[in-house]
Amino acid sequence: MIGNLGHLSIIIAFVGISAAIFAYFQENQASLEKDKKSWQMVARICFSLHSLAVLSAIGILFAILFDHHYEYDYAWQHAANDLPVYYIISCFWEGQEGSFLIWAFWNVLIGIFLIRSCKKWEPKTMLVFSAVQFFLVSMVLGIHISDGIKIGNSPFMLLKDVSDSEIFKSNPNFIPQDGTGLNPLLQNIWMVIHPPVIFLGFALSSVPFCLAMAALWQKRPQDFIYKSSPWILASVGVLGIGIVMGAYWAYETLNFGGYWNWDPVENAVFVPWLALLAATHGMVLYRRKEKGLPLTLALSMAGFILVVYSTFLTRSGILGETSVHAFTDLGLSGQLLLFLISFVIAAVAMFLYGRRQLKENEAQSSFLSLEFWMMLGICLFCLSAFQVLLPTSIPVFNVLLEMLGIEKSLAPPADQVTFYSKFQIWFGVAFCLASGLGQIFYWKRIASKKMLENELGLPIIISLVLTSLFVFLAKTQDISYIFLIGSAIYLIAVSLQIMVPLVKNIQRTSLGGILAHVGMAVMLLGFVYSAGHQKIISKNMAINAPESNLPVHTVRDNLLLSQNVPKQNQGFELIYKGAHYKDRETGKLIPVQTTLPTWNDHEKIIQNEFSSNLGIHKGDTITIDPENIYYNIRVRETGRSGFTLSPRMQNNPQMGYIASPDIQSFFTKDIYTHVTNFPDPEKVRWNPAEKRKIRVGESFELQGLHLTLNEINLNEDPLGIPESEQDFPLEASVTIRDQYGVYTAKPIYHIDDKRSVRLFPDEIKAIGTKVFLSKVDPENQQYELMVMTSQRDWITIESIEMPFISLVWIGALLMTIGIGVSFFFRLVETRESQMEEDFLWEASWNGQSSSRIQVKPETSFNT
Known part of the structure; x- marks a missing residue:
């Protein structure tokens, strides 16, 4: 119903x-x-x-x-x-x-x-x-x-x-x-908020498209700029926030060691954002110089059409073999294609219909003009988007060629990170250089090369000095990284030089654009250092885990940790503290070793006390997600206090084992760690059992372990063992010491009401030891312990030091704030313009006037 x-x-x-x-x-x-x-x-x-x-x-x-x-x-x-x-x-x-x-x-x-x-x-x-x-x-x-x-x-x-x-x-x-x-990869708080933000960005991108169509339809394209300004800024801001949220989700959930992988689905959202960003700059150019109106209208419509195209790519199933994020085809690809083609045709037709009204200032642009550098920046955005869009669309080209009967299968880039990055780095350099000059021409009245040299002198000196310092300290050798660092610092220097005098005039001018450009430059610096200067701190000599048929690069970049055994590596001390469940009610991590199973996989019984500060005691029942195991790793860097990482491994019935990282964040770096291998319970090999006759208080040595029988007691309520009133469960307390720690095993010798004996061993996984109380001789006060040994509990991890990745998130925040400030000023201006237009329309309707208001371009501030 x-x-x-x-x-x-x-x-x-x-x-x-x-x-x-x-x-x-x-x-x-x-x-x-x-x-x-x-x-x-x-x-x-x-x-x-x-x-x-x-x-x-x-x-x-x-x-x-x-x-x-x-x-x-x-x-x-x-x-x-x-x-x-x-x-x-x-x-x-x-x-x-x-x-x-x-x-x-x-x-x-x-x-x-x-x-x-x-x-x-x-x-x-x-x-x-x-x-x-x-x-x-x-x-x-x-x-x-x-x-x-x-x-x-x-x-x-x-x-x-x-x-x-x-x-x-x-x-x-x-x-x-x-x-x-x-999907276990989507079980992350960012996936609760990231998708609706992305779709809000998609929805907002349709408004400039609709306003552009309306402006061309009624042959008033000039009015489009003033009506659409807040909407374009809102779509750029929201879509940008959504992209950053998705990047942080990937960083926090996926184990590829980064936040951007140039996956086709990532590209499909990034390209419309670049088009809308270009439209934003075109809007600014027209407001100031009354130039670039046709390009701004085209980019505003292209932004939404590219959103529809990205929807087609991700939901038609066409990216099924090239993206881990794409949806499967539900038979809607034809509808999606019709959706796309319809709006492309409508946009082109309307653009042709209103083209005669696309008039603008025909004054010639010179090298020393705002319009030259603004148009250069817009072209760079378009070229950057095209460079990403073309290879991403290779699956579409293959389908088109197949429809035409051409047997040719084009292959997307094998190493997509390297392929896209080698182009986009240089686009980033060009963005910074053009943005710096564009801001100077926007805020200053530059009439000669001498004036331009005066404005550029200090920022260039600052950028050269700081770039040399950063390159020397970070030992940067890649020429593209050096240029990107220099250009980003140059953009920050130019922006701050312009911003400082403007702070006094914040009530009458928008600083949003400057903040957004500073944010972009800070993000680019974060990209350089976090991606270009990563340090694998888990590099080690060898992995001696049993039956681990691992490739050479995996052996090189992964570190074997045995439980409770300190490992010194790359200036860090790492200690694996064991596998844990997460208690759903409290969110606390509970050692797997301290729990007993129940008839319900989602419930475990606490077998013994393990911590005095968690508020969980012996005999308590906790609720867990059995698919998720958290591996506690204590990390201490030389000269610093330690911290604990808990990377997760999820055993999903549909997708198998999925590793998710844990991250310890500092201002100057992140420590990014995920589990790459762990023992397979079905492949654990136990050595033949060894038996020792022993009295209470006596000890013996076995394979590097020192075992002491402390006491034998009657356990009237042994956890996890069904019994009747006539049962006789004897529990031994055995202390086991090795060079790294002390453990207690409590095996049970159980005599039931039929005088049958059952042995319940206690397994200490940390040291790969299983202890049985195998015989009891009460007359002679002598007992037999049977001990089986295997390899200690172990995991392998990959741990990466990500320097200055915080700059990526700080830059994104600054960029968002800048766009938000610009949005606020444009919204206020649009409302004032709307009130004036409504007044004139009403006056025209009453026969008082037939003119309409013409909003003037912004006043230029000579700072």
């Missing part, structure tokens, strides 16, 4: 947005003001109905996930009983259908705001915007027209209708007791 309501909501949303498109089209066609207002009212009602239906569908899908309605395919595929609430939220957008719905949700909120703020632009803007929403809702419509032809894929399909499982043939009403669960 609940699924039928959800599907009905989608149908209502689809019908509502279709009706809104029709009504807005009629409003645009109407000649009488009375008819326009009537159609506008109908369009708004239809959009409101559509909005309520979208919200209803989202609420119902959330209810299906939260209440574990596994009779529905979407819930079974993505949710699970043991997932906490915040990960259930992530389940919503893990699938394609949910991601389209969250995108449509943001569009609903933005559409409501556009209706209230667009005024006279509403009919044309909302017509295009509603068309975008039409395509999004169609992706989740789930209506089958005929065999093999469907419109969208509904998230409200029953599992029995889509599954080929034999169980549904014998029991059509079968409902699974648990779901497949969330």
